[in-house]
Amino acid sequence: MSGTLLLVEDDDAIATVIIAALEDEGFQIVRCVSIAERNDNLSAAAFDVMLTDVMLEDGDGLESLAEVRRYAPDMPVIVLSAQNTLDTAVRASDSNAFEYFPKPFDLDELVRAVRQAAGDRERSLDSFPESDSDAMPMVGRSPAMQGVYRMITRVLRNDLTVLVTGESGTGKELVAEAIHQLGNRRTGPFVAVNTAAIPHDLIESELFGHEKGAFTGAVVQAIGKFEQANGGTLFLDEIGDMPAEAQTRLLRALQAGRIRRVGGRQEIAVNVRIIAATNRDLAPLIAAGKFREDLFYRLNVVPIELPPLRERREDIEVLSQHFLAQAAEDGLPRRQLGSDALARLEQRNWRGNVRELRNVIYRLSLMSREDTIDAASLVDILGEEPPLPGDGTADADGGIGAALDIWLAIEEPASGTVYASALAAFEKPLIEHALSRTGGNQLRAAKLLGINRNTLRKRITELRIEPDRFTRPL
Structure with missing residues (x-):
């Protein structure tokens, strides 16, 4: 593969890595660092592919893609961005980008995308509907959430x-709402139904409606969720709890695009997009004969799996800030989190995932006596959380408890200052040890400690740690 590529990237380190990888693939690369330079190059020469950052020194690389289309209407554009939000992913698709990569990106995936773009100049994408970024309901910039965002953008057109899976509290309905609000059915209705909350003998009536007199209590005709969602999206939550007979009728409706009300004779055509969700593993249910395998394959056309919060702890800071702002808008006192409190939140188990975090932030906003919530007040309000079984927490025999006992015997801190004093005494050597173990790599050290990289950087600065002395020579 060979071709010409225009690289619009103002970060020297990232540009160097990209150029080295693509030159090995035979590409001839012209690099520039601004929108003005980009336009000059496009007016002077033709390129097979353009790879562009979003935030440039003289403007927004995405907002100015209309100018690029005037110079090269058919040239594939690949977008890179450190602004890793669903808003950015959708904006990239709105701009007819060939592909979107959040930073940090997988270099091999980027190279494959460039090769594909260079060999597929005729590919064109329909325009996305304009979206209101203020309505974006999803928050998170972790690599796991970037994968979710990219899957969402792939199903909007x-x-x-879609089958959304994940633990309770991870935000499955938010995914469904985002697909509806940003997709080509956004002008139609969005109807959500929790199949686990409906009595089994009423679920068919709830979904498909019923005619007057169809059963005891059916005194009037009722329109079901399928008809209510006609022209829009029907979100079936907790699909794994649907009874067998309703599964059969749902499968028939999905296959035929038609439904029949309970007690009715006439088939009714419906034009509905189905998004289903479950917090259960459907494979054992299928094996036990409790969930139809053919229905599973009908629903699982595009699977989107939401990660639990404990697997994306780097999102806890931005989620917490989002919920603090929400709490203030809802009339609670405006609070902020101290770095020590944030570190404690990042270390909690979060069995209830994002929903639990939201509730915790609201409780802290209500009950904190200070505008800035510190670790001591956080523990006072929430209490100490018991560790998950087998989480490696050291016990008092020869572990952190023994070390704390020795420290207490030597330091004898004043009454009421034990927590803050112990944190100060143990935090710096702990961070230094993590940096030493990872050769000064702050991203790996943050993962080792189970905290956000930005939090680690703040603590390195506040504790006056010199990270360079841990860097191993190449």
């Missing part, structure tokens, strides 16, 4: 059935 089509009506493929």
